[in-house]
Amino acid sequence: DSILVWFRRDLRDSDHVALGEALRRGRRVHCAFLFDREILDPLPRRDDRRVDFIRQSLLELDTALRRRGGGLWVRHGWAAEEIPKLAGELGVAAVFANRDYEPQAKRRDAAVSAALHAGGIAFESFKDQAVLDGDEVLTQSGRPFTVFSPYKKAWLKRLTEDDWQPGEGEIGTLATPPGAQRVPALAELGFAATDLRALGFVPGMSGARQLLDDFLGRISRYRQQRDFPALKGVSYLSIHLRFGTVSIRELVSRAIAAGALRAGNEGAATWLSELVWRDFYFMILDRFPYVAERAFKPAYDAVAWEQGAPAEEAFAAWCEGRTGYPLVDAAMRQLNGTGYMHNRLRMVSASFLSKDLGIDWRRGEAYFAARLNDFDLAANNGGWQWAASSGCDAQPYFRIFNPVLQSERFDPAGKFIRRYLPELSAVPDRFIHAPWRMSPAEQEACGVRIGRETPAPLVDHQQARQLTLERYAVVKSPA
Numbered sequence: 001d002s003i004l005v006w007f008r009r010d011l012r013d014s015d016h017v018a019l020g021e022a023l024r025r026g027r028r029v030h031c032a033f034l035f036d037r038e039i040l041d042p043l044p045r046r047d048d049r050r051v052d053f054i055r056q057s058l059l060e061l062d063t064a065l066r067r068r069g070g071g072l073w074v075r076h077g078w079a080a081e082e083i084p085k086l087a088g089e090l091g092v093a094a095v096f097a098n099r100d101y102e103p104q105a106k107r108r109d110a111a112v113s114a115a116l117h118a119g120g121i122a123f124e125s126f127k128d129q130a131v132l133d134g135d136e137v138l139t140q141s142g143r144p145f146t147v148f149s150p151y152k153k154a155w156l157k158r159l160t161e162d163d164w165q166p167g168e169g170e171i172g173t174l175a176t177p178p179g180a181q182r183v184p185a186l187a188e189l190g191f192a193a194t195d196l197r198a199l200g201f202v203p204g205m206s207g208a209r210q211l212l213d214d215f216l217g218r219i220s221r222y223r224q225q226r227d228f229p230a231l232k233g234v235s236y237l238s239i240h241l242r243f244g245t246v247s248i249r250e251l252v253s254r255a256i257a258a259g260a261l262r263a264g265n266e267g268a269a270t271w272l273s274e275l276v277w278r279d280f281y282f283m284i285l286d287r288f289p290y291v292a293e294r295a296f297k298p299a300y301d302a303v304a305w306e307q308g309a310p311a312e313e314a315f316a317a318w319c320e321g322r323t324g325y326p327l328v329d330a331a332m333r334q335l336n337g338t339g340y341m342h343n344r345l346r347m348v349s350a351s352f353l354s355k356d357l358g359i360d361w362r363r364g365e366a367y368f369a370a371r372l373n374d375f376d377l378a379a380n381n382g383g384w385q386w387a388a389s390s391g392c393d394a395q396p397y398f399r400i401f402n403p404v405l406q407s408e409r410f411d412p413a414g415k416f417i418r419r420y421l422p423e424l425s426a427v428p429d430r431f432i433h434a435p436w437r438m439s440p441a442e443q444e445a446c447g448v449r450i451g452r453e454t455p456a457p458l459v460d461h462q463q464a465r466q467l468t469l470e471r472y473a474v475v476k477s478p479a
């Protein structure tokens with residue numbers, strides 16, 4: 001009896017739980033990937049870097065599997081049709097896949113599983129994407145955690161060496177697809193070439209390896225440097241975690257080897273903490289799937305967001321990086337130009353949309369979802385709800401980011417701002433965070449005039465803050 005391993009967001013051939021498990025059971029193992037029309041057809045842009053990333057990662061995965069005597073079957077279509085069809089053609093007894101926590105993926109897997117069962121084929125899913133999931137981390141009363149700090153404490157307590165052991169298994173053998181099998185070109189999938197490589201993104205397991213090796217050399221400085229977008233302080237591994245070209249268990253074991261669980265290496269410990277955030281948001285989405293549409297804290301659904309023409313204009317200005325707040329604008333230009341945005345800037349720009357412009361966080365969430373190369377529903381939704389104060393956070397809503405103070409603190413010399421807003425390069429350092437504070441003479445002197453070379457600020461932060469406090473007051477007295 002053979003097994004079909006269905007690859008989804010786990011594009012690697014090592015430390016892959018479903019593949020390891022299939023091989024461990026001593027079977028003949030077929031490997032497949034489906035370009036899923038349910039995901040691809042609604043994508044607004046044909047030059048989507050993520051499709052390019054997936055495709056190039058598949059080429060590498062196929063080569064790696066062929067080296068081991070196997071290879072990839074690649075299909076393009078609807079999962080509930082194509083997977084059972086392929087399973088039937090190959091005559092397998094079971095389909096194995098790694099678990100996905102997104103509501104749409106869960107619905108898809110339920111449909112595929114039902115169709116397989118109808119044909120007498122089993123479907124099994126495995127924990128691979130998260131380190132700990134399901135009921136593995138619960139409160140003492142057996143409920144899911146809803147606040148990060150106690151979750152992390154329980155997560156660390158629950159973690160054992162087994163949790164970061166590679167998911168390998170080598171008894172079975174890989175089956176080779178017929179020679180004509182190959183990964184389709186972007187054009188065949190209805191997509192166009194992108195600037196992915198030109199921007200320096202290297203897809204596949206090899207790209208992940210390069211980033212990881214580079215980051216491990218500076219992990220001890222992560223805690224000091226991670227909040228400064230002008231520095232190379234973070235790992236940039238998010239796109240690889242998104243598509244599984246690196247295993248989360250390997251990252252956890254590397255962080256632990258670097259001292260994350262011992263006193264003295266705060267860089268590694270802080271980075272491990274970020275990986276725990278990732279598990280936390282997977283758990284939240286899995287256990288509270290309504291967050292994909294509504295506020296995690298239901299009282300926040302009563303907040304009335306700005307609507308109408310001025311709000312539409314403000315939203316467009318935010319999307320295009322023309323709010324007049326340099327750090328917010330530089331952040332949005334980074335997103336629009338590269339598909340990446342530094343974590344500190346995701347927090348600043350998300351807070352700006354919901355708390356300075358009074359626009360529904362779901363609109364920003366959707367914009368990020370369309371643009372981020374590393375878009376992940378769980379982390380993106382968690383981050384947006386955190387910024388809008390409607391999510392899993394112990395901070396009260398009246399803690400509102402001041403975009404100018406954030407800028408002074410995290411981009412003190414305006415280095416990041418000038419990288420993405422070259423039109424501000426001549427603005428003196430003391431005005432780079434709030435150019436509108438320049439007198440007309442100072443504007444003339446540096447050649448940057450407000451309303452000409454750079455937009456006037458869309459809102460006054462203090463006034464906006466006041467409006468937000470009023471807007472959020474409904475939360476205290478739910479209707």
Ligand code: FAD
Pocket residue numbers: 226234235236237238239241242274275277278281341342343344346347350368372374375376377379380381382383384387
């Ligand atoms: P590093 O600092 O090197 O962190 C390592 C890894 O830890 C990341 O790759 C990521 O997998 C995980 N991680 C770090 N921070 C978080 C976090 N807050 N929540 C969950 N996981 C985290 N991350 C995404 O992967 N996809 C998203 O769509 C996404 N949207 C976000 C939206 C908002 C509004 C905010 C505030 C944060 C969002 N994040 C998202 C989390 C975080 O900003 C990115 O994971 C991080 O910037 C990626 O860069 P890195 O790989 O260099 O991170």
